[in-house]
Amino acid sequence: MSHGTRRPPTPVGLSDLRSTDEASLPQPGVDAGAGHGVPAWLAATLNHCSRCGAPLHLGMVPGEDRERLACDACGFVAYVNPRLVVTCLPVTDQGEVMLLRRGIEPGRGLWAQPGGFMEIDETVEAGAIRETLEETGLLVEPRSIVGLYTRPEAAIVVIAFEARIVGGAVTETPEALEVRPFRPDAIPWSGLAFRTTEWALRDWVRRVRPDLEPGGR
Secondary structure (H helix, E strand, O other): OOOOOOEOOOOOOOOOEOOOOHHHOOOOOOOOOOOOOOOHHHHOOOOEOOOOOOEEEEEOOOOOOOOEEEEOOOOOEEOOOOEEEEEEEEEOOOOOEEEEEEOOOOOOOOEEOOEEEOOOOOOHHHHHHHHHHHHHOEEEEEEEEEEEEEEHHHOEEEEEEEEEEEEEOOOOEOOEEEEEEEOHHHOOHHHEOEHHHHHHHHHHHHHHOOOOOHHHO
């Protein structure tokens, strides 16, 4: 099978950490890395065919409208798709949002909502419940979707639920140095770990406190 001119994938940025340059921060739901290929961290895992072990090459494949990673030996096409991250904004009876100060990289020491990669045998709600319990000790009931956020640079799509706390108790975990509530007007905007966290919290604040300008901007 011919795939045309070969060249290695051109990776782009791979961090989901928020930018320190406020002026360069993308608008919610978009990302400067969109359309620039496979992120470097993911490209490093896509060197060989998972079917026969031969090298993969990037090029045009008959019937496709973009370059694909494909195997010359057996014709296998390695489609590269983003992964789904399920997260919650747990809200207390007092209308505060529970955030955790991350105990692991990326973003160690910075604030984020609980969440993580969805498992293959879960619904999005079940994944968000599990991740929140694992990271904070809180049992939640996901309610409405605050937003969906695309990060091509990190090869992820993030779903953020607003969630009601229905049980459990704040617990120290390996992934959280601290878990605490924040009023909508007291969110630590300058200390957030991820762009997707900022986007979700801004959308949530606009929903619950439309009189506030999230982050004071």
